[in-house]
Amino acid sequence: MSGYEVFNFDVLVIGSGGAGLRAAIAAKESGAKTAIVCKSLFGKAHTIMAEGGIAASLAHVDAGDSWQAHFKDTLFGGKYVNDWRMVMIHAKESPEAVRELERWGAIFDRTQDGRILQRAFGGHTYPRLCHVGDRTGLEMIRTLQDRTVALDIDLFTECMITRMLVQDGVIVGAFGFCKDTGKAVVFMAKTVILATGGIGRIWRITSNSWDGTADGQALAYEAGAELKDMEFVQFHPTGMVWPPGVKGLLVTEAVRGEGGILKNKLGERFMKKYDPKSMDLSTRDVIARAINKEVKEGRGTEHGGVFLDISHKPAAYIKSKLPSMYQQFMEFADIDITKQPMEVGPTCHYAMGGVKVHPETQESTVRGMFAAGEVAAGLHGGNRLGGNSLSDLLVFGKRAGYAAAEYAARVKKFESFDKEKLNMYQDELIAPFNGARNENPALLHADLQELMEAHVGIIRNGDKLKEASQMLTALKNRYARAGAIGDTRYNFGWHLCLSLKFMLTVAQITTLAAFERKESRSSHTREDFPDSDPEWSKKSIIIRKNNEAPELSIELLPAMPQDIRKLVGDDLR
Amino acid sequence: MNREKQEAVFLIFRGSQGKGEYCEYRIEVVDGMVVLDAILDIQARYTQDLGVRCNCSAGKCGSCTVEINGMPKLMCKTRINDMPANQPIKVGPLKAFPGIKDLVTDVSWNYEVNKKIASFAPDEKTDWRMHQFDVDRVQEFRKCIECFSCQDICHVIRTHDKKDKYFGPRFFVRLAGLAMHPLDKAPRMQFIKDSAGIGLCNVTHCCTDVCPEKIKITDNAIIPLKERLADLFYDPLLIVIRKIFKRR
Numbered sequence A: 001m002s003g004y005e006v007f008n009f010d011v012l013v014i015g016s017g018g019a020g021l022r023a024a025i026a027a028k029e030s031g032a033k034t035a036i037v038c039k040s041l042f043g044k045a046h047t048i049m050a051e052g053g054i055a056a057s058l059a060h061v062d063a064g065d066s067w068q069a070h071f072k073d074t075l076f077g078g079k080y081v082n083d084w085r086m087v088m089i090h091a092k093e094s095p096e097a098v099r100e101l102e103r104w105g106a107i108f109d110r111t112q113d114g115r116i117l118q119r120a121f122g123g124h125t126y127p128r129l130c131h132v133g134d135r136t137g138l139e140m141i142r143t144l145q146d147r148t149v150a151l152d153i154d155l156f157t158e159c160m161i162t163r164m165l166v167q168d169g170v171i172v173g174a175f176g177f178c179k180d181t182g183k184a185v186v187f188m189a190k191t192v193i194l195a196t197g198g199i200g201r202i203w204r205i206t207s208n209s210w211d212g213t214a215d216g217q218a219l220a221y222e223a224g225a226e227l228k229d230m231e232f233v234q235f236h237p238t239g240m241v242w243p244p245g246v247k248g249l250l251v252t253e254a255v256r257g258e259g260g261i262l263k264n265k266l267g268e269r270f271m272k273k274y275d276p277k278s279m280d281l282s283t284r285d286v287i288a289r290a291i292n293k294e295v296k297e298g299r300g301t302e303h304g305g306v307f308l309d310i311s312h313k314p315a316a317y318i319k320s321k322l323p324s325m326y327q328q329f330m331e332f333a334d335i336d337i338t339k340q341p342m343e344v345g346p347t348c349h350y351a352m353g354g355v356k357v358h359p360e361t362q363e364s365t366v367r368g369m370f371a372a373g374e375v376a377a378g379l380h381g382g383n384r385l386g387g388n389s390l391s392d393l394l395v396f397g398k399r400a401g402y403a404a405a406e407y408a409a410r411v412k413k414f415e416s417f418d419k420e421k422l423n424m425y426q427d428e429l430i431a432p433f434n435g436a437r438n439e440n441p442a443l444l445h446a447d448l449q450e451l452m453e454a455h456v457g458i459i460r461n462g463d464k465l466k467e468a469s470q471m472l473t474a475l476k477n478r479y480a481r482a483g484a485i486g487d488t489r490y491n492f493g494w495h496l497c498l499s500l501k502f503m504l505t506v507a508q509i510t511t512l513a514a515f516e517r518k519e520s521r522s523s524h525t526r527e528d529f530p531d532s533d534p535e536w537s538k539k540s541i542i543i544r545k546n547n548e549a550p551e552l553s554i555e556l557l558p559a560m561p562q563d564i565r566k567l568v569g570d571d572l573r
Numbered sequence B: 001m002n003r004e005k006q007e008a009v010f011l012i013f014r015g016s017q018g019k020g021e022y023c024e025y026r027i028e029v030v031d032g033m034v035v036l037d038a039i040l041d042i043q044a045r046y047t048q049d050l051g052v053r054c055n056c057s058a059g060k061c062g063s064c065t066v067e068i069n070g071m072p073k074l075m076c077k078t079r080i081n082d083m084p085a086n087q088p089i090k091v092g093p094l095k096a097f098p099g100i101k102d103l104v105t106d107v108s109w110n111y112e113v114n115k116k117i118a119s120f121a122p123d124e125k126t127d128w129r130m131h132q133f134d135v136d137r138v139q140e141f142r143k144c145i146e147c148f149s150c151q152d153i154c155h156v157i158r159t160h161d162k163k164d165k166y167f168g169p170r171f172f173v174r175l176a177g178l179a180m181h182p183l184d185k186a187p188r189m190q191f192i193k194d195s196a197g198i199g200l201c202n203v204t205h206c207c208t209d210v211c212p213e214k215i216k217i218t219d220n221a222i223i224p225l226k227e228r229l230a231d232l233f234y235d236p237l238l239i240v241i242r243k244i245f246k247r248r
Helices: A018-029 A067-077 A084-103 A136-150 A215-222 A284-296 A315-321 A323-333 A388-410 A419-433 A441-455 A462-479 A492-516 A534-538 A562-571 B035-045 B108-115 B132-141 B149-153 B169-179 B189-194 B206-210 B217-233 B236-245
Strands: A004-014 A034-037 A154-156 A159-167 A170-178 A184-194 A233-240 A261-263 A306-309 A342-351 A369-371 A539-546 A549-556 B006-016 B019-029 B065-068 B071-074 B089-092 B099-101
Touching (some): A004 A215, A004 A388, A018 A136, A018 A184, A018 A388, A034 A184, A067 A084, A067 A562, A084 A388, A159 A215, A215 A539, A233 A323, A284 A306, A315 A323, A323 A342, A419 A492, A462 A492, A492 A549, B065 B149, B108 B169, B132 B217, B149 B169
Antiparallel strands (some): A306 A342, A539 A549, B065 B089
């Protein structure tokens, strides 16, 4: 393999999920020469797995809802370490984002009077989630996909980015390869928007698709950007626990939104011990910890979970509101959810932390690099509410697209990039084929997942985190020997070698941040510091690369103006 | 339920550009495992360069479609204990599309076809009120995960290779979803007849049988479109009236 093709764009979007597509649409509509590059085929991004809905205060079901209420709920859910400005923008702009999807052809479930229907969800005061049964993400992707095609946006599918091109501290493009041939490809771009999604594949039990390998977080870090809130990783309380192949697969919160109840082996509705007010619709962090405790104390089910039961609802209703769940349990586990309870347990679901961005433009701390969606940090604070992810993708994808196009219009085109560096990136790309490298990437990945599951999971403590850091260093040493066999065409093992670099980098950063935050707050639970510390409610942990190692610093959260503070009420400490 | 570990034999296609052979692999399987679990296990243990396309592992993305014992199926949804016991499980690439490597095929033709379809064109004056009963049918079509099983099994594509004249079931579903959208105003029927070539479909229901989302492709999408076309273009009374008044 030698040589590479070079392409030129104003705006290069990495990722074809909701944020990436929405960003590309906005950039293209602004007149920028735009391309999307993604690892999967078009329309397969992890967004399609989103089930429950899009949170937006349309107030179709309960007229009491408002952006202010959504704002307050999101901050409460995030335990006040969110970027309040992002929370406000999100709450104000998500209703329009949903209506926009409808105008592009999305068909949401309807209210009696023919408007977009909304359902209740954990942490939302009002029924707020616009949905299509339990396949809202698919509807969103198909709609954005159609719009992308209509706008004739350039697409590079099954193409993986391994390096950002940085020149004098400014982003000038990205480097990667195409999976079908294995050939290297260079994108010269005035701006790059990262929309690469999450990091779930670092853990063994996860709801994330195979693409959730922390690419964007690691690419940004390597390019010198600041990462924020990396200790906050959401474990969704309800993933499937059996059979083994789908362990971790998401069981949508919509089951509880539609009236499903949680019970332990003894048949007790255990949530009344942990959150008597919200019960089964408490926030995800609270329920995940509760289930974890029930199982640890011996009240779990046969496969190490708890029961989630919706069989008290009419079968026809369940099949119409939760068709995918009905099918999923029928096909994978031989369970008829209209008659039997499901077995569920926590699963690694979402990274609240990520690339630190400007709340309005989504620009990272590196010039020319933007980030939107799960890869960006700020909106969700310490814990994300269900439904706030899909709206996040639309609201901030759009903003990133506009801001990137505007930026691109202001800067000159970069003609070329340092040839030596490109050669280095190419060598690095094919390095796993060096015959002396005999470490199996699949086994290395399994060991990484096991380590993160055991040491950097739902319940953490300082000793274990310290141990994890040391073990990660050992894994990194093993990684230097990780090798691929065969040729460069569609080689899964090779792709895994390259992804592992991202995962190891981000695992290390997450562990470091988790060690530093010496308190328990929302998704981050420390056995050795079980209480929330009011001092920490004002601070974020920032990590950036310095001299080839992660450097940690503490940043104060932006203060909320008095009039905004009033919206939040007395909860804010 | 039987939880004991058992050995399963897989015959997996290895090769590229359609040339290659089926190689045998043996692994231990446990109850509840799907074919994708087995393939990824084989890959991890014995042959890490095995070309496989997969993503969600949950039957939602439609990436991992291959032919299992000659039928298009999602690997992630095909349970090993549903396969005939004591027989090797044969896993190969989709037959209707060019091979890239091992189990991965080039399905780009589908995306090219998709580009030809005009996007949703709503009535400009609409207030966006739609009733659930108005959209039930269209929502069925929008469940499609684009796994292209229906495209692979359809004999017009698979056997007769009419890719230049015929869009295939996936895109009749997409077109039906647009044509039956309560607010869509784009003229589509001539396109469905001429460009999409729906007339070549002879309603054998093969596509419906393989759809993992259980969309009634033939009965709910293709036949109603064919009926509309018959009304518009082949109604003898209308033909006479059009002739008399010289209107199309």
